[in-house]
Amino acid sequence: MVLQADFYARDTVVVARELLGKVLVHETAEGITSGIIVETEAYMQDDPACHAYRGKTPRNETMFGEPGKAYVYLIYGIHHCFNAVTREKGRGEAVLVRALCPLRGEELMHQRRKTICPSHRLASGPGNLCRVMGITRDQDGVPLQESPLYVISDNIAVSSDEIVERTRIGLSVAENRMLRFYLSNYQKYVSRR
């Protein structure tokens, strides 16, 4: 079942936790790739580390739009990052998806990567994730319910004691909030640190 807008139109931390164990799918001309979401981070509007903290700009406009849309941006000039927009329209909050456990299209993922690596590192980190899934800024603003890019709730059981809360990664401000979540039994698929 594809997750609908009402799933995303809730508290950002709740959405971040519940996205763990769901499956991200991208259907492209090259083929279909999918993977279990194993690591997320929550970004709230009152958070100095959040793009929306200083208000709306052309770059982060998507975050303020409808819940359930993809917010994709370029970081360090090289890498893309994929987020799911949460809360009601006008709120400017999102969940960053940081890592996947590959499910379908692993062949294609290897092709999209220039380097050879073990499968548990294919989508370890937001930049790698977008690369192997074929996500670019072309996907910025697309609704996750009615696009080739969507999230489904599969029957992957996640009990709350498998969810580990940690501080977020790569930030210079507001580092110490427990807003990063990952599944302990998939830790090797997660970016390091």
Next chain:
DNA sequence: GCTTTGATGCACT
């Protein structure tokens, strides 16, 4: 194995 560093685009002060 682990740590360091350069590549690189774009929004914003």
Next chain:
DNA sequence: GTGCATCAAAGCG
């Protein structure tokens, strides 16, 4: 001009 929600190659051991 600066500072990033990063990655991988190069260097060390």
